[in-house]
Amino acid sequence: MVVQSGSTVQPSPVADPEVLEAYRHDASPVIGNPEGLLRPQTAAEAAFWLAEAAGSGTAVTPCGLRSSTTGSGLAPHGWVMSCERMTGLIDLDPERRTATVASGTVLREFKDAVEEHGLFYPPDPTSEGECSLGGTVACDASGARTYRYGATHRWLRGVEVALPDGSVRWFRKRRSDKDATGYAGMRDLVQLMCGSEGTLGFISKVEVDLIAKPEAFTAGFAFFVDVASALSFVGLARDEDRARSGVRPRCLELLDGPCLEIMRAQGSGIAIPASAGAVIFFEEEHAAGGDMDVLERWWALLERSPGALPDDTAVATDRRQQEELRTLRHAVPATLNEEGHSFAPSGGKKISTDWAVPFAELAPLMSRIDAWIAEAGLSRTARFGHVGNGHPHYNLIVRDAAEAAVAHELVGRMCAEACAVGGTISAEHGVGKVKRNYVHHRFGELELAAMKAVKGVFDPASILAPGNLFPE
Numbered sequence: 001m002v003v004q005s006g007s008t009v010q011p012s013p014v015a016d017p018e019v020l021e022a023y024r025h026d027a028s029p030v031i032g033n034p035e036g037l038l039r040p041q042t043a044a045e046a047a048f049w050l051a052e053a054a055g056s057g058t059a060v061t062p063c064g065l066r067s068s069t070t071g072s073g074l075a076p077h078g079w080v081m082s083c084e085r086m087t088g089l090i091d092l093d094p095e096r097r098t099a100t101v102a103s104g105t106v107l108r109e110f111k112d113a114v115e116e117h118g119l120f121y122p123p124d125p126t127s128e129g130e131c132s133l134g135g136t137v138a139c140d141a142s143g144a145r146t147y148r149y150g151a152t153h154r155w156l157r158g159v160e161v162a163l164p165d166g167s168v169r170w171f172r173k174r175r176s177d178k179d180a181t182g183y184a185g186m187r188d189l190v191q192l193m194c195g196s197e198g199t200l201g202f203i204s205k206v207e208v209d210l211i212a213k214p215e216a217f218t219a220g221f222a223f224f225v226d227v228a229s230a231l232s233f234v235g236l237a238r239d240e241d242r243a244r245s246g247v248r249p250r251c252l253e254l255l256d257g258p259c260l261e262i263m264r265a266q267g268s269g270i271a272i273p274a275s276a277g278a279v280i281f282f283e284e285e286h287a288a289g290g291d292m293d294v295l296e297r298w299w300a301l302l303e304r305s306p307g308a309l310p311d312d313t314a315v316a317t318d319r320r321q322q323e324e325l326r327t328l329r330h331a332v333p334a335t336l337n338e339e340g341h342s343f344a345p346s347g348g349k350k351i352s353t354d355w356a357v358p359f360a361e362l363a364p365l366m367s368r369i370d371a372w373i374a375e376a377g378l379s380r381t382a383r384f385g386h387v388g389n390g391h392p393h394y395n396l397i398v399r400d401a402a403e404a405a406v407a408h409e410l411v412g413r414m415c416a417e418a419c420a421v422g423g424t425i426s427a428e429h430g431v432g433k434v435k436r437n438y439v440h441h442r443f444g445e446l447e448l449a450a451m452k453a454v455k456g457v458f459d460p461a462s463i464l465a466p467g468n469l470f471p472e
């Protein structure tokens, strides 16, 4: 079967249950049920299969490397279409600082490739070694450095997309400084594709903006007696008037007391003071040799922050030390995941949140939520995440199905409160199948109807990514 200029398509979707088994799972508790697997090598091949599917009314769920925590890349029925065979850097323009990359490329591999040319792609989800560029666009992924650099959508220039009408299209952002033509939210269809979670089309190529690779950066763990004082410090460090704050963070991340216990148990060389009840992980970029100046300014800020333990600050100025801090931080989610899995036989698990609020609302909301958790009697909670962006992850470890029901009710309440104060239910992992029943907190009926109408334009037969994003 020939699609265009000699490229062939796979003769039929793979139906071998042993092959399909891997496509039934991602990083969420959801289990998929794909009936066939497509692994197109070109956009034209993807478009061919999408048109076939639209003609026969077969559902198609696009997927990347299946690191989603929301089950969004899992097919409840029909076919799953993976971009894993579309890999590699297609074009790099160091002058314009842009790159075009195939959607199945692992994000970390892409970042390493551009860094060899002295360039830098800022989005940094913790999963960067296990997720695809296409997946990060479809979920509008972000990470610790989003505090300084924003999420994936800010770095997108364009996307090539295969659509169910059998066409392949490029959507690109306008490059003029100003534009007053049409609905501001729809001037760039590329932004519609970002966060679409597979519901609008299959992304085959991604064009992004790059910046010069920062010369150097300093990272540190600043310890505090409790979470409240750590959050007050973050408020000071966020002050955009640098004459007052003295610092220019690129990330501001919280780890609470239970996270510190996990870090202590790793037995690393980094001393964690016994009196600490929270830590803020920070990074600041600077010119080579500028580390002492940066550290002095962080110390000065810590010294005037109530509840800080400035003398215990652990700093990392070289690559080995920075890796040590990073490894220690990453041990926390890994350990909590294992704890959650250990309760699976009795119906227990880890239930985590992804809501975010304006920073000014964060401390009061967290103290309300902590009171609800104590009242509900849940025994194990750990909080970490991107507090500089008002985005902590609550991790509730539940031991059985009864505790899970309590935790799910609490998460619903957190989402409602977050939206009530101007926040959102998902700040980076997306909605998928796990959070779609909280979507009504975020969007009213009119907004959902508008989104469904847009989906109807791209996917009139409604074959794409059933079960994602929209409430049941």
Ligand SMILES: Cc1cc2nc3c(=O)[nH]c(=O)nc-3n(C[C@H](O)[C@H](O)[C@H](O)COP(=O)(O)OP(=O)(O)OC[C@H]3O[C@@H](n4cnc5c(N)ncnc54)[C@H](O)[C@@H]3O)c2cc1C
Pocket (backbone or CB within 6 Å): 026, 027, 061, 062, 063, 064, 065, 066, 067, 068, 069, 072, 073, 074, 083, 103, 124, 125, 126, 127, 130, 131, 132, 133, 134, 135, 136, 137, 138, 139, 140, 141, 142, 143, 144, 196, 197, 198, 199, 201, 202, 203, 204, 333, 428, 429, 430, 465, 468
């Ligand atoms: C340990 C761990 C840490 C994580 N940390 C972060 C984090 O810090 N920040 C963050 O944002 N996320 C994080 N995630 C979530 C996840 O890695 C991201 O959502 C990532 O963007 C998913 O990419 P993927 O390639 O694995 O996509 P998949 O999981 O395969 O799919 C995710 C969604 O993208 C759609 N999709 C994938 N490829 C395409 C395509 N080519 N065309 C159209 N739609 C497509 C799918 O339909 C689905 O809706 C983490 C996950 C894990 C397991």
